[in-house]
Amino acid sequence: MDREKLVQTLADWNFWYRQQFTGVPREYTEEVVKVLEGGLVCDIIGVKRSGKSTIINQAVRKLVEEKGVDPLLTLIVNFEDPRLSEIDSGEKLFELFNTYKEEAGIKGKPYVFLDEVQRVKGWEGFVRSLIDRKEAFIAVSGSTSRVNKGRVKEVLAGRHVSVEVTPLSFKEFLDFKGVKVERPIDLLAKGSEMRSLFSEYLKYGGFPLVVNSNIKESIILQLYDDIISKDVIEDCGIVKADKLRALALFYVSNIGNRISFRRVSRSLQIPLRTVERFTSCIENSMLIHFVKPLSPSLSEMVRGERKVYSVDTGLSNVVGYRLNQNLGSLLENMVYLELKRRYGSGSIYYYRGKNEVDFVIVRDNEVTEAYQVTYTLNDERELKGLKEVLRKKKVDAYVLTFDDKEREEDGVRVLKAWRWALGYTGNE
Template identity: 65%
Template sequence: MDREKILKALIDWNFWYKEQFTGYPRNYSKQVLDIMKSGFVADVIGVKRSGKSTIFNQVISHLIKEEKISPFLTLLINFEDSRFAEIDNADKLFSLLHIYREETGINGKPYIFLDEVQKVKGWEGFVRSLIDRKEAYVAVSGSTSIINKGKVREVLAGRHISVEVLPLSFSEYLEFKGVQIGREMDLLAREEEIKKLFLEFLKFGGFPAVVNSKIKDKILLNLYDDIITKDVITQCKIRQEVKLRELSLFYVSNVGNRISFRKISRSLNIPLSTVERFTSCLLDSMLIYFVPPLSPSLKEMVKGEKKVYSVDQGLSNVVGYKLNESLGSLLENAVYLELRRRYGGDSIFYYHGKNEVDFIIKINNEVRYAYQVTFTLNDEREIKGLKELEKKAGKKRVEKFIITFDDEEKEIDEIRVMKAWKWMIHFISESL
């Protein structure tokens, strides 16, 4: 191991001798620190460039500035830096830790952050050793969800808690734009500006690097290619690159639509087993998400057609193929991501009977909320689906909502019509 090269890389990434970029504060940093201090591993997962590294820097900055710990009691290793390429297994991680302890002379329990840790084989054993012996507080991050699946889950069973990082919410987007909304009067005073920014948010999404850029399209295209190349093709060792790219483009171009692997296999001329394998890799990269149908039968939920959504509506808008810009689909994708932030992906379903309901939220195994999404309320589809679902629910009370871009806020037969741009910045209570 090249000791000098490693030390220089550590100096470049850590707060030991200089400030590091911390960006705009995000709530994730408190979650990560709380988990670490509780003695668990915080495994931070999220698509590439969603802000995981910056969140680690925010945690470290807080520890140094607010809790007054020595900068040398924090250690961040970013495995995307080629200088760490030789740290490719757990034994070498232990060697690096020895170098860190020896050179810094630390006396205390350090906070250790391993960024893009999936590049190191056997890292989970290294982390378990530190946690079991209470030698360090630990957080890890990865751009693929495999860092909390399979063998990792077995090795770290009962020792880790996941934090999913998504691109910016609309509330965060406004903060990045310098728009502060503290009360409803602020909202009314800047309504036209906020609606204009919301349209921009729908079209270009919430990746931090995109928000204030003048080359949004180019950044999104480059980011998409980076995800496909590094986190899908390389990670999954895919040889049929062209077919993989065709499948990925199909998904990001069809957000909000129901999909069938068999139909995709026929239309794209890709074997069914290959569609299933490639799809699994795309899901692991967190580029796309699936929403299952709501059904009392687990078998039907697993085998039923799922609806597909993108990790960022801007990515779908810029990358996906389309004849006309579909603001309705982009709005539906944005609402899905907001629901995922609020309730978690495992709580979200859709309903399909004679009519359809875009999103169903289950809490403690009970249907609690139902959402229809439409850019403009101009037909009865939204109401019919919600009414049908209500009959299926029987005596159970389901709170029902129609989310539109800017329709008049009102109530129709106990269904609340809500403006998306207000709902997303939490200026409307969801309690009837």
């Protein structure tokens, strides 16, 4: 690649001579900088358009404005820029890095951010080389979880920490709307506004591009197609794209439901092995997540059906096929995503005994919390699963509703989901 063209392209993305877009501050920025300063590679992973590139810009601005780092000692390389399509191997990454050092005339250890790095074959070898020789601080980002799995995990073993970026939480959604909630009294004073905003959040989700747009559905539809086309079909080399699209649509339309690959295979007339392979590809794009069962029966845990959830409620609501709008499923999906932010996916199960509980949290091999989600609590049967869990072990048990009166019944706390999502549990 021509050196002059390369430097001009890099200058367009960097803070060397001008400010770049940094948007509304998000909680991930501090974590990214801490990982870098610790000398480890920071893997910034997340579904497409969840805000990874903006967080990179926020991290660079923090380094420059708060840490006093020379802007020329920061390098952002965005591999979605078609002008960088020639940088397609680890060897060419070394050429790019050397060109940057020579042309910028830098003296010191630069901070290097490789955005959408999965497009470059062999990038992990380049990163390991620089980290092992302590030649740079490095962060990489990617829209598929393969950025921190498989061979990458082996090559960078002990050298990297992952930061998963999700679409906006409800708290971040309010920040993007310019709505401040700092004290419990704010929730009481703004109750009507909160309910309206929470309803919007459930229906259209938390992708940053969508939140303040007046063409929400069009953006969501295009975003979904981009994820399927680029991060699933293209990334996995799928030939039978129509079957893949049918399977993905099935998953985002069935959030909160138990899934059996064999039944899916029969229903969609797709071979079982193909369902399993396609599902893995869809999971790698971080479009969907699965929750395993926790049961008194070991065989149920091993063979039990998994429940499926979407990375964003807006995707399921706008893209998914539905006979009527199921706000209860959207609410359950939202709760899953918030629990995932708080505890990580490895701590979340659903309970399946004589009765079922939507979510239980397991920490240090002990169940610590249990959650039942329902749009409104008008049937005592919703409490049976929680009471079954409570008979086995004393845990924090909750029913999360859209807007029911908050109260406590037989050791179970009934909370408004929008208040819970903001960190309020009724004890304030």
